[in-house]
Amino acid sequence: xxxxxxxxxxxGHLALRPWTMYELAAQMRNNVHxxxxxxxxxxxxxxxxxxxxxxARVDKESVGRRARTIYSITxxxxxxxxxxxxxxxAKGPTLEFEGLLRVFLAPLSSESALVDALNRIRDDxxxxxxxxxxxxxxxxxxxxxxxxxxxxxxxxxxxxxxYAELADDWARRSIARVEAWPELxxxxxxxxxxxxxxxxxxxxxxxxxx
Amino acid sequence: xxxxxxxxxxxGHLALRPWTMYELAAQMRNNVHxxxxxxxxxxxxxxxxxxxxxxARVDKESVGRRARTIYSITxxxxxxxxxxxxxxxAKGPTLEFEGLLRVFLAPLSSESALVDALNRIRDDxxxxxxxxxxxxxxxxxxxxxxxxxxxxxxxxxxxxxxYAELADDWARRSIARVEAWPELxxxxxxxxxxxxxxxxxxxxxxxxxx
DNA sequence: GACAGCATGTAATGAGTTACATGATTAA
DNA sequence: TTAATCATGTAACTCATTACATGCTGTC
Numbered sequence: 001x002x003x004x005x006x007x008x009x010x011x012g013h014l015a016l017r018p019w020t021m022y023e024l025a026a027q028m029r030n031n032v033h034x035x036x037x038x039x040x041x042x043x044x045x046x047x048x049x050x051x052x053x054x055x056a057r058v059d060k061e062s063v064g065r066r067a068r069t070i071y072s073i074t075x076x077x078x079x080x081x082x083x084x085x086x087x088x089x090a091k092g093p094t095l096e097f098e099g100l101l102r103v104f105l106a107p108l109s110s111e112s113a114l115v116d117a118l119n120r121i122r123d124d125x126x127x128x129x130x131x132x133x134x135x136x137x138x139x140x141x142x143x144x145x146x147x148x149x150x151x152x153x154x155x156x157x158x159x160x161x162x163y164a165e166l167a168d169d170w171a172r173r174s175i176a177r178v179e180a181w182p183e184l185x186x187x188x189x190x191x192x193x194x195x196x197x198x199x200x201x202x203x204x205x206x207x208x209x210x
Numbered sequence: 211x212x213x214x215x216x217x218x219x220x221x222g223h224l225a226l227r228p229w230t231m232y233e234l235a236a237q238m239r240n241n242v243h244x245x246x247x248x249x250x251x252x253x254x255x256x257x258x259x260x261x262x263x264x265x266a267r268v269d270k271e272s273v274g275r276r277a278r279t280i281y282s283i284t285x286x287x288x289x290x291x292x293x294x295x296x297x298x299x300a301k302g303p304t305l306e307f308e309g310l311l312r313v314f315l316a317p318l319s320s321e322s323a324l325v326d327a328l329n330r331i332r333d334d335x336x337x338x339x340x341x342x343x344x345x346x347x348x349x350x351x352x353x354x355x356x357x358x359x360x361x362x363x364x365x366x367x368x369x370x371x372x373y374a375e376l377a378d379d380w381a382r383r384s385i386a387r388v389e390a391w392p393e394l395x396x397x398x399x400x401x402x403x404x405x406x407x408x409x410x411x412x413x414x415x416x417x418x419x420x
Numbered sequence: 421g422a423c424a425g426c427a428t429g430t431a432a433t434g435a436g437t438t439a440c441a442t443g444a445t446t447a448a
Numbered sequence: 449t450t451a452a453t454c455a456t457g458t459a460a461c462t463c464a465t466t467a468c469a470t471g472c473t474g475t476c
Contacts, residue, residue: 020426020427020428021427021428021429022425022426022427022428023426023427025427041429041430044427044428044429045429063426063427066426066427067427067428068426068427068428069427069428
């Protein structure tokens with residue numbers, strides 16, 4: 001029985017309540033999408049495997065002539081999920097960031113391409129910023145679907161919101177830096193870059209001290 | 211001719227200077243690993259495809275009886291790379307974060323499992339923090355292999371360092387929050403969570419105002 | 421009568437990973 | 449002479465993605 005992390009993501013959702021795959025796909029899109037993105041086709045495929053392993057159960061219902069399939073967790077599923085949650089995390093966080101690769105390779109192209117890449121990043125981040133904000137205001141209003149889990153959700157939310165804010169702030173200040181380059185000579189530009197390296201080095205020292 | 215982003219990552223490195231794949235693998239491990247992670251086997255496979263497309267060239271050298279294969283970019287490769295760099299970025303940044311999924315599902319397990327997951331995250335992040343710090347001090351010392359690209363590299367570095375600092379700060383404060391839970395009643399815990407949501411909502415409003 | 425949203429998939433493909441294998445060189 | 453590092457891959461696999469395809473239901 002080989003389950004993937006995706007399997008446990010779905011199984012975990014089934015432990016919260018039963019879902020149709022359509023609902024679950026929507027839920028994943030709103031909630032875990034920013035730290036565990038999966039294609040919809042996966043969301044539809046996984047539960048069948050879970051059923052095959054006896055970890056989930058299917059119930060057929062219908063709305064008029066349209067069928068809907070409701071999946072719920074079984075006792076075996078709950079046990080397996082608990083086992084997994086007690087396990088040590090397999091993989092550290094990974095980031096995949098094509099835009100940053102373009103910044104990295106920017107000396108090979110033009111400054112305008114660099115600014116374009118940074119602006120494109122801002123567009124992508126602004127979507128995340130909005131999504132995060134939407135979820136946040138649901139919790140503040142007390143209307144979130146899992147309001148009773150507000151404490152743990154606030155931890156996840158704190159990360160996601162901080163991350164999105166950081167990405168946007170970084171892109172903004174970087175665009176400003178690049179736009180200031182034409183006014184600086186080589187020496188001044190280099191010195192300005194060194195300020196960045198040094199400020200993070202200072203932060204690292206503070207961290208080690210604490 | 212279908213090239214992947216990985217192809218362009220390699221091609222971009224070849225545009226900086228010729229490399230053996232061994233050197234390049236090491237370079238990727240130190241530099242782009244945190245925003246564009248790829249298995250070593252990929253790094254060895256890609257250049258052959260590039261050669262097949264006429265974008266790179268191989269030269270055989272030898273150190274004693276040991277062969278080394280040096281890859282360099284061709285004019286066609288440089289042109290193709292320029293074309294790609296002018297193109298609009300295909301994919302936004304994505305994060306894959308199993309640890310955060312465990313936090314998300316924490317209500318299904320124990321508080322100690324939650325703290326374990328957060329501590330595991332800190333371990334993973336501390337590696338990144340060290341790696342970033344190592345690279346940063348090379349630039350500060352003026353001994354970095356691509357010192358002449360310090361300006362653009364400082365942009366990439368700024369993101370990576372900020373990100374690692376954020377992740378560590380977040381994990382720390384979250385552990386502290388969870389550890390304070392036993393001293394609070396339900397009401398107080400909920401209120402404490404709401405403070406998090408509200409503080410990011412305030413940040414969002416400021417952002418919209420600006 | 422049309423369109424947005426509900427609901428569920430399949431087929432083809434592929435990019436990338438894991439695990440392994442091999443051997444030369446150099447510094448301790 | 450042992451270990452680290454230089455150097456280069458292959459084979460098998462698998463997880464996941466892209467791109468459809470289909471049809472019902474409720475609402476404007």
